[in-house]
Amino acid sequence: MLFAPMPQELRQTTLTPGKYGALLGWGLRFADLTAIAGAAVVAWWVRFGHFDISLVYQRHVAMAVLLALPVLSLSRMYRSWRGQGLFAELPRMAGAFGLIFGLTILYAVALKLPVNLSRLWWLLWFGLTIASGATMRLIARRAAAAVRELGMDLRTAVMVGGGQDARRIVDALHRQKGAGIRVLGWFDVPGLGGELPDTPRLGDLARLAEFIERQHVNQVWITLPMSAERDIARILDALAHSTADIKFVPDLLGLQLLNHSVEQIAGLPVINLRASPFDGDARLLKAVEDRVLATVIVLMIAPLLAAIAIGVKLSSPGPVLFRQRRHGLDGKVISVWKFRSMRVHHEAHGQVTQATKGDARITKLGAFLRRTSLDELPQFLNVLQGTMSIVGPRPHAVEHNHQYKSQVQLYMQRHRVKPGITGWAQVNGLRGETDTLDKMERRVEADLYYMQNWSLMLDLRIVAMTIVRGFLGRNAY
Structure with a gap:
């Protein structure tokens, strides 16, 4: 037998990354545009007590929505946030909305439109837009977590190394099921020791590439110390023909990278050494x-x-x-x-x-x-x-x-x-x-x-x- 027996639950589940994240991203784009227009209407009602918005105010709202199209498209708000905390995303969202409102005022000045509108309305409009955007993101995250807890939109992962960092990652991913990452097991690296209790041992490095290809694993998490550069290079060489995303904790430089990036998953700093350019x-x-x-x-x-x-x-x-x-x-x-x-x-x-x-x-x-x-x-x-x-x-x-x-x-x-x-x-x-x-x-x-x-x-x-x-x-x- 080449590999340790896999639990029945895992053998019966062949999972590939779905398009839920991409659909949520585009849904959030639409929700953000709706939030800008909707917040303006609500702010008008709070400030003036009716919904008959004057033409001058309507022009500013329309301009903000039009400016939001390129600003939101160029922002980094809609990249995959699988496992990332909401509070890490809110500053980017507030900055994007702040830029939209700032550009709206500048364009109004350039076009000689009246800008001496109700300051309270402007403040309410901006505040309600931020609150609406944050609420939409909270709902989207709850929806994504619910979908993943039902066994959909999941990614499979294996750990390489069985030290303290690997245990910490596995525990965090098990706790945060909304991250949608299922750990299939771990591979041992001779000479480094360590064990992952309650996690299947799948073999050593000699069997890693074959398992990744046979099981179509989505992610490989390398949890080796920085001093194990030779082992890390050996792993990357063994996976040279694999399309699985390779993540390393912590940082290591000087290796062949492809679409590398830094992200945070389940509260852990992670560097993507190789990843697909088409995600989310x-x-x-x-x-x-x-x-x-x-x-x-x-x-x-x-x-x-x-x-x-x-x-x-x-x-x-x-x-x-x-x-x-x-x-x-x-x-x-x-x-x-x-x-x-x-x-x-x-x-x-x-x-x-x-x-x-x-x-x-x-x-x-x-x-x-x-x-x-x-x-x-x-x-x-x-x-x-x-x-x-x-x-x-x-x-x-x-x-x-x-x-x-x-x-x-x-x-x-x-x-x-x-x-x-x-x-x-x-x-x-x-x-x-x-x-x-x-x-x-x-x-x-x-x-x-x-x-x-x-x-x-x-x-x-x-x-x-x-x-x-x-x-x-x-x-x-």
């Missing part, structure tokens, strides 16, 4: 972006899709579309659709031969489709299915992933996000055949840059660059 509202924003753009694009290119399908059918015997096995989000295997560009042929099991210049397997129409990337248009169906994004790291063959993950540093970190139809690497000329290790390293470097610097504007920029120059590639055979 970013994940929901990315999903909305993909679905909206893919729907519009598919409707626009429907005649082109039909024409290509007819051409492929007439070019050579075989199906119009074919599926390729690729690694998707979190390294899970997905099927990617393409227009068939080669004559039907068979390859040895486990072998994938990349297309090369002058490849005899490619039809004349197929050569054109591959050169212009039109063979990849059916992947918009993958986007609508939710297995791909419009922008992201290009998916490689499963066999190539097995080959390169041991040769290119952080190669499998590309799978922290959904694969894309186009990406930063492709619009910068890194597309087509990767016949040398250097080409693959540069492509991975570009993919990691995209993950570190993702934003909606970067996605739109890549889409625009793809339209202008991305469809034609000298290296696409």
Whole structure:
């Protein structure tokens, strides 16, 4: 038996992070906008005793709501607060609302609108807005905690190390069930000692990576002393191909980081050494972006899709579309659709031969489709299915992933996000055949840059660059 027996409760529960946090984040955005407008109305009623708000006051309220749209979108108030205390969030909320009210006054002065309004109304409006925002956050936290206590929106975690810090973390997570983190067990580090009573021992470091992959664990908490740098580096090396979030208590510098950040969970200071760039509202924003753009694009290119399908059918015997096995989000295997560009042929099991210049397997129409990337248009169906994004790291063959993950540093970190139809690497000329290790390293470097610097504007920029120059590639055979 490779691993210690897992409690029945844990064996029966396969949990993956849900979208409750993202939905709560967007719900809070709407609630904050409503709070600004609603607080103004209530403040008017308290100050003047009726609801017939004058036009001048209405203009100020409307201006505050409009200014709140960019201010709240750019603030850090809606990032994941799983396990964080409410009082840690209130100063950020008060600062954002204070900025909105301050900008409202400045814009009123700039537009020469009357600003000598009732000071009591202004004070009541601001105070009620703060109180409403805090109340909404308290309700959201209670709702999230209730959902997690019912066994939904949970993340699974394992501890590495069994010292005092590990015991403190496990106890805190058990007490604060609203944090939504379930500890599956702990891994022993030889020479460091320590035990975690009432927590399953899952093995030692040699078995860590296999367990993480087999159980699809979401988080790995490293609770080793700072003097155990070699063990920590060994752990990061063992998890180089894992998409689990890695958290370390306390601080340690000088290691390979990816989207690292500092947060507080269950009252404990935690540093994310590697984490997904798409968490919370970013994940929901990315999903909305993909679905909206893919729907519009598919409707626009429907005649082109039909024409290509007819051409492929007439070019050579075989199906119009074919599926390729690729690694998707979190390294899970997905099927990617393409227009068939080669004559039907068979390859040895486990072998994938990349297309090369002058490849005899490619039809004349197929050569054109591959050169212009039109063979990849059916992947918009993958986007609508939710297995791909419009922008992201290009998916490689499963066999190539097995080959390169041991040769290119952080190669499998590309799978922290959904694969894309186009990406930063492709619009910068890194597309087509990767016949040398250097080409693959540069492509991975570009993919990691995209993950570190993702934003909606970067996605739109890549889409625009793809339209202008991305469809034609000298290296696409």
